[in-house]
Amino acid sequence: MISPKIHQSLSALLLLSATAMAxxxxxxxxxxxxxxxxxxxxxxxxxxxxxxxxxxxNAPEGVNGTSVFQLWTVHETTGADYLLDEKTVSxxxxxxxxxxxxxxxxxAVPRTRVDQPFNVKVNISGIVTNDPDVxxxxxxxxxxxxxxxxxxxxxxxxxxxxxxxxxxxxxxxxGDHEINGMTTxxxxxxxxxxxxxxxxxxxxxxxxxxxxxxxxxTQRVQIWPVASGALSGVDETQKYAAVPTISIATTDLYPxxxxxxxxxxxxxxxxxxxxxxxxxxTPNTTVPVTRNWTIKNxxxxxxxxxxxxxxxxxxxxxxxxxxxxxxxxxxxxxxxxNGGVNTSE
Numbered sequence: 001m002i003s004p005k006i007h008q009s010l011s012a013l014l015l016l017s018a019t020a021m022a023x024x025x026x027x028x029x030x031x032x033x034x035x036x037x038x039x040x041x042x043x044x045x046x047x048x049x050x051x052x053x054x055x056x057x058n059a060p061e062g063v064n065g066t067s068v069f070q071l072w073t074v075h076e077t078t079g080a081d082y083l084l085d086e087k088t089v090s091x092x093x094x095x096x097x098x099x100x101x102x103x104x105x106x107x108a109v110p111r112t113r114v115d116q117p118f119n120v121k122v123n124i125s126g127i128v129t130n131d132p133d134v135x136x137x138x139x140x141x142x143x144x145x146x147x148x149x150x151x152x153x154x155x156x157x158x159x160x161x162x163x164x165x166x167x168x169x170x171x172x173x174x175g176d177h178e179i180n181g182m183t184t185x186x187x188x189x190x191x192x193x194x195x196x197x198x199x200x201x202x203x204x205x206x207x208x209x210x211x212x213x214x215x216x217x218t219q220r221v222q223i224w225p226v227a228s229g230a231l232s233g234v235d236e237t238q239k240y241a242a243v244p245t246i247s248i249a250t251t252d253l254y255p256x257x258x259x260x261x262x263x264x265x266x267x268x269x270x271x272x273x274x275x276x277x278x279x280x281x282t283p284n285t286t287v288p289v290t291r292n293w294t295i296k297n298x299x300x301x302x303x304x305x306x307x308x309x310x311x312x313x314x315x316x317x318x319x320x321x322x323x324x325x326x327x328x329x330x331x332x333x334x335x336x337x338n339g340g341v342n343t344s345e
Contacts, residue, residue, distance in 0.1 A: 026073045033068040088214045094126030096202035096216040110221040122177040140170040142203040149196040155287040192226040229323030241335040243299040252288040257316045266307045
C-alpha cells in the first residue's frame with residue numbers, strides 16, 4: 001500500500017546545487033512548485049533566492065504531497081536563465097537520481113564531444129517489490145531518453161524544438177542502473193559537425209500519489225561538434241626572406257581547449273632547437289567558440305633557414321588533433337641580401 005502523507009523538511013535540498021554556477025556573474029535560485037491535487041494547472045510557487053553554488057538550506061515550504069524543485073541560474077548581465085536540475089519530492093512515490101558523466105569533468109551541464117562516449121547512471125529507491133496487492137503504478141518508474149538536435153551555431157535548443165524519443169521504458173528494480181560507453185544518437189550528413197543534447201529522465205507513473213506522471217529526476221548532456229580550422233598566409237611555392245603573418249581561422253573550438261600553431265624543421269621534427277609553438281588561444285567559455293586570429297612575430301622564433309612545417313593543433317580533455325592541413329614554409333634570408341645588390345656598366 002502507499003505510505004500515508006508525511007510532512008517532509010528538506011534540510012538537504014541544496015544538494016541540488018552541487019551543479020550550480022559558481023561564477024560570480026551568475027545568480028542561482030531554487031523554485032519550489034507545489035502541486036495542487038484538485039487542479040493540476042494551478043500549482044503554488046515558492047522561491048529560494050539567491051543561493052550559493054553549494055551548501056544546504058531548508059525548503060521554502062514543507063512537502064505534504066508532491067513538490068517539484070527546480071535549480072536555476074541567471075546571468076547577471078544578459079538575463080539569460082538556465083535550468084540546471086529538477087527533482088520531484090513526495091511523501092508517496094519512489095525517489096530517483098540521474099547522473100551523466102564523460103571524460104570532461106565540467107559539472108554544471110555535463111558535456112562531451114560528438115565522437116566521445118559518455119555514461120548514464122540511474123539510482124532508484126522506493127519501488128514496491130514485495131507486495132503483490134499493490135497497484136501496478138507502485139511497481140515501476142519510467143526511464144525516458146530524448147534527443148534534441150541544435151541548429152548550426154546554436155548553444156541551446158530553441159523553445160519548442162522537436163525531440164526524438166529513443167527510450168520510454170519501465171524500471172522495476174531499485175538500485176543502480178548504468179549505461180556505460182554510450183555514443184550519441186544525434187544524426188547528420190557529417191556526424192563530426194552535429195550538435196545537440198540528450199536528456200535522460202525518470203518519471204513516476206500517474207496515480208502513484210501524484211498529479212499526472214511526475215518528473216523524479218533528469219539530467220542532460222550537451223554534445224558538441226569536432227572543431228575545424230585552417231592556416232593561411234604562406235605560398236608553398238615561394239621562398240621567404242622572413243616569416244610572413246600567419247592567419248588562423250577556426251570553428252567550434254571545444255570549451256577550455258588550447259589551440260595553437262606548432263612549427264618544426266621538416267627534416268628534423270623532434271629537434272627542440274628547430275621547433276616550437278606560438279599563437280595559443282584558450283576560450284574561457286562553457287560552449288564552443290569560433291575565432292580567427294593572426295601570428296605576426298614568428299620570424300623572431302625561427303632563426304634558421306630551411307623548410308618548415310606549420311600545423312594547427314587543438315588540445316582538449318579528450319586528445320590533441322590537427323585542424324586542417326599542414327603548410328610548408330621555405331625560409332631563405334639570403335633573398336633579402338641579394339635583393340639589395342644593383343649592377344651597372
